[in-house]
Amino acid sequence: MSPAIIRLDLYRLLLSVSEALDLVSRPLVNHHKQVSYLAFHLGRAAGLTGQELTELTMAAALHDIGGLSLAGRLDVLDFDLAAPERHTLPGYLLLKKFPPFAAIATLTRFHHLPWQEGAGAEYDGQPVPRAAHLLHLADRVAILLRPEEEILGQTAAILEKIEAHSGSKFMPAAVEALREVAGREAFWFDLVAPMVCETVISTQIGTGAEKTTDLHDLAQMFRQLIDFRSHFTATHSSGVAAVAPWIADKAGLSPADCECMKIAGLLHDIGKLVVPQEVLEKSAPLSREDFYSIRKHPYFSQRILSRVAGLEEISQWAAFHHERLDGTGYPFHLDDAHLSTGARLLAVADTFTALTETRPYRASMSGRGTIQIMEGMVRARKLDSSLYGLLHDHADEVDALRADAQQAALAEHRNFLADWAALGPG
Ligand SMILES: [Fe+2]
Ligand SMILES: [Fe+2]
Ligand SMILES: [Fe+2]
Numbered sequence: 001m002s003p004a005i006i007r008l009d010l011y012r013l014l015l016s017v018s019e020a021l022d023l024v025s026r027p028l029v030n031h032h033k034q035v036s037y038l039a040f041h042l043g044r045a046a047g048l049t050g051q052e053l054t055e056l057t058m059a060a061a062l063h064d065i066g067g068l069s070l071a072g073r074l075d076v077l078d079f080d081l082a083a084p085e086r087h088t089l090p091g092y093l094l095l096k097k098f099p100p101f102a103a104i105a106t107l108t109r110f111h112h113l114p115w116q117e118g119a120g121a122e123y124d125g126q127p128v129p130r131a132a133h134l135l136h137l138a139d140r141v142a143i144l145l146r147p148e149e150e151i152l153g154q155t156a157a158i159l160e161k162i163e164a165h166s167g168s169k170f171m172p173a174a175v176e177a178l179r180e181v182a183g184r185e186a187f188w189f190d191l192v193a194p195m196v197c198e199t200v201i202s203t204q205i206g207t208g209a210e211k212t213t214d215l216h217d218l219a220q221m222f223r224q225l226i227d228f229r230s231h232f233t234a235t236h237s238s239g240v241a242a243v244a245p246w247i248a249d250k251a252g253l254s255p256a257d258c259e260c261m262k263i264a265g266l267l268h269d270i271g272k273l274v275v276p277q278e279v280l281e282k283s284a285p286l287s288r289e290d291f292y293s294i295r296k297h298p299y300f301s302q303r304i305l306s307r308v309a310g311l312e313e314i315s316q317w318a319a320f321h322h323e324r325l326d327g328t329g330y331p332f333h334l335d336d337a338h339l340s341t342g343a344r345l346l347a348v349a350d351t352f353t354a355l356t357e358t359r360p361y362r363a364s365m366s367g368r369g370t371i372q373i374m375e376g377m378v379r380a381r382k383l384d385s386s387l388y389g390l391l392h393d394h395a396d397e398v399d400a401l402r403a404d405a406q407q408a409a410l411a412e413h414r415n416f417l418a419d420w421a422a423l424g425p426g
Helices: 010-022 031-045 050-060 070-075 085-095 099-109 116-121 130-144 155-164 172-182 185-192 194-209 215-227 236-250 255-267 270-274 288-295 297-306 312-319 341-355 367-379 385-393 395-423
Strands: 005-009 210-214
Touching: 005 010, 010 031, 010 050, 010 270, 010 297, 031 050, 031 130, 031 172, 031 185, 050 099, 050 130, 070 085, 085 099, 085 215, 085 395, 099 130, 130 155, 130 172, 155 172, 172 185, 210 215, 215 236, 215 255, 215 270, 215 395, 236 255, 236 341, 236 385, 236 395, 255 312, 255 341, 270 297, 288 297, 297 312, 312 341, 341 367, 341 385, 341 395, 367 385, 385 395
Parallel strands: none
Antiparallel strands: 005 210
């Protein structure tokens, strides 16, 4: 079995990713968890099959994943939001790249489709799954919650508002399912107790979400989600994921470790999901607040990945890619006594790739300029000298490899934008 084929609790990973997405803004905190909890209960009350219920709960755990900008994410808080395609289409396009998520991608695409007295049962002549309409309702209930008030004081108004749109916005069977579950106070208490609601869903969908997964394909999907939020970063993780396993191979690591190093390269910046797109794209000098926001990303890379059994080592390598051997890196300030070969290697690959890229605040650097800067960093005990030496001795070869991988990622990014434009208004 390839080391990339592992059993993963996919649901935990998805919730962990969307928790990071929701941290971009306070009103969104716990949104995906709450929608997943609601969707699970609505789906069960509506009589979905076990498979449909698992797909619905998983789709709900990341339904707004295509809200790439902060403005796009905040849009969804409007009960009557005007242009849902701005986040449903990119979400759909990203998720469908991972074949096991085909059904989840479809639910994500249609999670704002109005019922329109039954016309919403189809789109362009194709049937729309009932689960998409259950997800729509779950999502709209969640955005009506007011965290600062007692939940029991809100339920009557929420039901009234939802019922007023039964048949027009919402599938009547979904509204019926809500009525069925809404009578129990405990249903609402669990909903607004975030840790509880995560536990409740995990135990209720049970092991259905633990799947044998091709980690490489999954990581490629997440890589696009991470990188495509800004054209400045659109190819970054592809570059790191080409350079890191090359150095690993030259350093004598096992083929399995080289493959894990590639996955770490694809995922190392997953914590950037907590950084607003507006900050990633800023061409003006970064403010202090922007800078603080960016400093969080390796911390969240660790937080997201370390909660998933099977990704422990990869999460450590990813988490430490901005650590420096002299202890001046961030955010853990580890030094050479505590940084593994994997962490040092990823730091070298990340630095090399980043220096060759254009940033909003600086132009890309030539190969020679990159080498000069990195040599300075090695002399200052920031980067590992022997791993850097491998790169230095074959700089042209590595750079060609990096450029090829980034060219391919650039083409993917263009296709993604073209597919998005072709599907509808964005
Ligand atoms: Fe949404
Ligand atoms: Fe949502
Ligand atoms: Fe980074």
